[in-house]
Amino acid sequence: MLQGVGAAGRGDRPGGGSGLAARAKLFASFRGGGREVDARRAAPATLALFLAPALLLYGGFTVYPVLRTFYNSLHTIKPHNVEEFVGLANFAALLHADPVFWKAVGNTVIFTAVATVADVLGGLLLALALFSRAPLAPLLRVVWFTPVLMSYVVVGIIWVWIYDYDWGLANMILRWLHLGAFEQSWLGDPHTALWSVMATHIWKWLGFNMIIFLAALYALPSEVLGAAELDNCGWLAKLVYIIIPMLRPTILNLTVLSFIGKMMIFDLVWIMTGGGPLWSTETVSTYVYKRAFDWNTFDLGYPSAIAVLWFAIILAFVVVMTRLLRQRDRIEF
Amino acid sequence: MKIRLIPHCLAATLMATALATSVPNLAKAEDVTLTVWTHEADEDAKVAFRELAARNLEKAHPGVTVKITWYEKNPLLAALKTALPAGQGPDVLYVEPDWTEYVDAGYLEPLDDLVNWNNIEPWARQVWVHNGKTYGVPQEAYTNEIYYNKDLLKKLGVELPANAQFTQEQFLDLVKKAKAAGITPIAQGVGDRPFPGAYILGEALLRKLGKEDYRKLWTGQLSFEDPRVVDVFKWVKELVDAGAYPKNFMTLKLGESHYYFYTKPGALMLPMGSWYTGRAFVPVEKGGQPPDFPLGIMQFPAMDGGACNQCKTSAIGASFAINAASKHKKIAAEFLDAMSTPEMGKRWIETIYLQTGIKADVKQFSGPHAAYFTELMERQKGADYFIGGPRDLTQGQCKDSFAQVMNSAFPGGLLSVDEAVKMMNTACYKG
Numbered sequence: 107m108l109q110g111v112g113a114a115g116r117g118d119r120p121g122g123g124s125g126l127a128a129r130a131k132l133f134a135s136f137r138g139g140g141r142e143v144d145a146r147r148a149a150p151a152t153l154a155l156f157l158a159p160a161l162l163l164y165g166g167f168t169v170y171p172v173l174r175t176f177y178n179s180l181h182t183i184k185p186h187n188v189e190e191f192v193g194l195a196n197f198a199a200l201l202h203a204d205p206v207f208w209k210a211v212g213n214t215v216i217f218t219a220v221a222t223v224a225d226v227l228g229g230l231l232l233a234l235a236l237f238s239r240a241p242l243a244p245l246l247r248v249v250w251f252t253p254v255l256m257s258y259v260v261v262g263i264i265w266v267w268i269y270d271y272d273w274g275l276a277n278m279i280l281r282w283l284h285l286g287a288f289e290q291s292w293l294g295d296p297h298t299a300l301w302s303v304m305a306t307h308i309w310k311w312l313g314f315n316m317i318i319f320l321a322a323l324y325a326l327p328s329e330v331l332g333a334a335e336l337d338n339c340g341w342l343a344k345l346v347y348i349i350i351p352m353l354r355p356t357i358l359n360l361t362v363l364s365f366i367g368k369m370m371i372f373d374l375v376w377i378m379t380g381g382g383p384l385w386s387t388e389t390v391s392t393y394v395y396k397r398a399f400d401w402n403t404f405d406l407g408y409p410s411a412i413a414v415l416w417f418a419i420i421l422a423f424v425v426v427m428t429r430l431l432r433q434r435d436r437i438e439f
Numbered sequence: 440m441k442i443r444l445i446p447h448c449l450a451a452t453l454m455a456t457a458l459a460t461s462v463p464n465l466a467k468a469e470d471v472t473l474t475v476w477t478h479e480a481d482e483d484a485k486v487a488f489r490e491l492a493a494r495n496l497e498k499a500h501p502g503v504t505v506k507i508t509w510y511e512k513n514p515l516l517a518a519l520k521t522a523l524p525a526g527q528g529p530d531v532l533y534v535e536p537d538w539t540e541y542v543d544a545g546y547l548e549p550l551d552d553l554v555n556w557n558n559i560e561p562w563a564r565q566v567w568v569h570n571g572k573t574y575g576v577p578q579e580a581y582t583n584e585i586y587y588n589k590d591l592l593k594k595l596g597v598e599l600p601a602n603a604q605f606t607q608e609q610f611l612d613l614v615k616k617a618k619a620a621g622i623t624p625i626a627q628g629v630g631d632r633p634f635p636g637a638y639i640l641g642e643a644l645l646r647k648l649g650k651e652d653y654r655k656l657w658t659g660q661l662s663f664e665d666p667r668v669v670d671v672f673k674w675v676k677e678l679v680d681a682g683a684y685p686k687n688f689m690t691l692k693l694g695e696s697h698y699y700f701y702t703k704p705g706a707l708m709l710p711m712g713s714w715y716t717g718r719a720f721v722p723v724e725k726g727g728q729p730p731d732f733p734l735g736i737m738q739f740p741a742m743d744g745g746a747c748n749q750c751k752t753s754a755i756g757a758s759f760a761i762n763a764a765s766k767h768k769k770i771a772a773e774f775l776d777a778m779s780t781p782e783m784g785k786r787w788i789e790t791i792y793l794q795t796g797i798k799a800d801v802k803q804f805s806g807p808h809a810a811y812f813t814e815l816m817e818r819q820k821g822a823d824y825f826i827g828g829p830r831d832l833t834q835g836q837c838k839d840s841f842a843q844v845m846n847s848a849f850p851g852g853l854l855s856v857d858e859a860v861k862m863m864n865t866a867c868y869k870g
Contacts, residue, residue: 270691291687293689401834402538403540
């Protein structure tokens with residue numbers, strides 16, 4: 107085996123001739139008992155054996171739950187596997203007689219729209235700051251990226267404390283700045299609760315976008331940036347006309363990923379507010395959970411209908427965005 | 440060649456593994472592992488109590504192993520709601536009386552002929568009777584009380600009436616006095632629970648309406664626009680506007696509200712179920728009440744024209760049931776009995792400092808908190824109990840609105856009386 111790798115490695119050296127062929131051979135084959143065996147020519151039974159674990163896991167934990175959710179959405183699920191077909195009744199009730207659902211939709215849309223833009227733009231700005239070698243850049247990179255490594259539970263608990271009216275850091279700073287009039291029960295007021303949760307979410311994810319943008323910035327062709335500098339192109343013009351257009355695929359990828367993640371936001375909201383006060387931070391995902399597990403019922407039909415409808419909406423948005431992206435670039439996500 | 444051999448090798452390995460694991464199983468075919476899923480992982484005294492019962496059962500039945508899995512409440516609910524419909528789940532499960540869906544769905548085994556009911560208080564058993572059958576063994580019982588700081592009350596120059604019950608006017612004055620003195624009147628928070636913010640409002644409604652109409656209110660047969668209900672909302676609104684609750688009411692968690700009350704910054708009162716002791720009577724370094732804290736207990740205020748000012752809520756909390764799909768129902772019932780002996784009842788009171796549905800002679804109670812328990816029993820004299828709380832009687836949208844409106848937004852000062860009444864009526868009233 108070692109000999110095989112060694113042989114492939116030698117073939118892959120620059121100027122080594124058939125480098126690609128050697129690499130292909132390395133990945134597509136292995137040496138056993140002194141005889142090379144091509145995995146692509148393996149018997150169907152062998153392929154099935156190797157694929158089966160992954161396919162079983164995928165089928166059991168992804169495909170089946172998805173199909174089951176679709177099925178459930180058309181039924182009222184009663185205890186002991188009794189299912190009553192109700193057609194589109196769950197969807198009708200959802201659309202016409204459930205004000206909390208619409209409140210949750212509104213909150214999720216606001217959260218998604220604002221936080222996606224803030225995440226992407228904020229990440230870009232931080233990356234540009236590091237790319238331009240701002241003072242203390244190595245330290246700032248660590249500081250800005252650290253929240254990404256923290257769990258939602260930890261982040262949520264920390265920020266609930268920061269937002270506390272009496273002993274929270276946010277109000278403490280306001281008092282210190284003699285701005286006590288702006289003190290708030292940040293998570294306790296329906297006017298500020300959603301925005302407060304959103305600020306926490308952005309704080310957590312800004313570093314992730316920053317790192318992706320930073321990698322993209324370092325991958326930009328230096329000759330293009332150098333040519334712009336030779337042409338006396340100012341930093342703003344360079345940013346607007348050169349850097350951002352070249353970052354377009356990255357911006358669009360991050361936008362789509364961010365959009366999908368925020369449309370499904372659950373954990374942070376659940377930890378910080380549980381959807382309150384007065385449903386002002388209720389999101390579609392928290393509402394699905396409440397309907398499934400908090401409503402003294404075993405009926406998974408109605409919550410499944412919410413999940414299916416929301417899935418369709420997210421899918422529609424992603425398809426539209428993907429088509430828009432295909433105008434010029436391929437999306438990679 | 441070797442690749443073709445792989446399936447055979449794997450199959451052989453799997454067979455060998457299966458044989459290897461099945462041999463000990465055959466050898467111990469008579470052994471039973473009783474699985475128990477329970478909440479209250481964070482209450483050391485309750486953990487010790489139930490683990491002791493498990494060990495006692497194991498001693499009495501060699502070959503039986505009791506495996507208790509400890510959960511917090513929400514994960515337990517999520518686990519049960521997926522496991523039981525799948526025909527899985529533990530043999531014994533923690534339940535609370537408002538989890539009626541488990542009874543309705545037939546996931547709980549009727550216990551009438553399985554459990555020794557001689558050790559259980561009949562009124563406590565009654566909570567678990569549905570359609571003539573009993574589905575849970577009540578373990579924890581509690582009453583709703585207002586805990587207060589005796590020194591702060593004295594400092595305000597206010598004396599507790601002989602019956603320990605202020606009138607609604609006196610109570611409002613007390614709140615205003617405390618606020619004027621820079622003392623938080625009521626240390627309450629709803630940051631992690633769907634009920635504490637409604638203690639004052641709920642108990643006031645019970646006293647104003649009396650037991651029958653109070654039940655009707657929660658079962659959708661009495662409108663929230665009833666003038667008596669509106670009067671109570673108006674009075675509570677006066678309390679809220681007088682600054683009864685802390686500014687961080689909306690985010691203050693249950694455990695934090697205890698600490699707020701007896702340690703920092705300190706408050707005059709804390710309305711709470713008598714399971715207050717589960718958090719308060721632990722060492723100070725674990726967030727417990729200081730040993731010298733001047734703890735007192737008062738009744739919820741009497742309402743003007745109240746139909747039942749001697750009424751108070753008594754409820755059953757932690758209870759245990761047997762999974763109808765369990766293959767070990769008999770031994771499961773013995774575990775329930777092992778937790779419910781008079782000795783265990785006494786132990787419950789002496790280590791958890793809380794009432795119980797288990798028959799236990801409280802006259803024999805002694806210990807560092809004997810005075811507290813004496814005062815608690817004093818507050819029960821002449822009480823006319825309403826068994827169960829709003830969360831036991833409501834479901835779905837009404838239950839959710841109770842949490843959002845009566846527990847949180849209304850006492851949090853976010854809603855007017857009219858708005859709160861309208862929202863509750865829309866969600867709950869079936870008339």
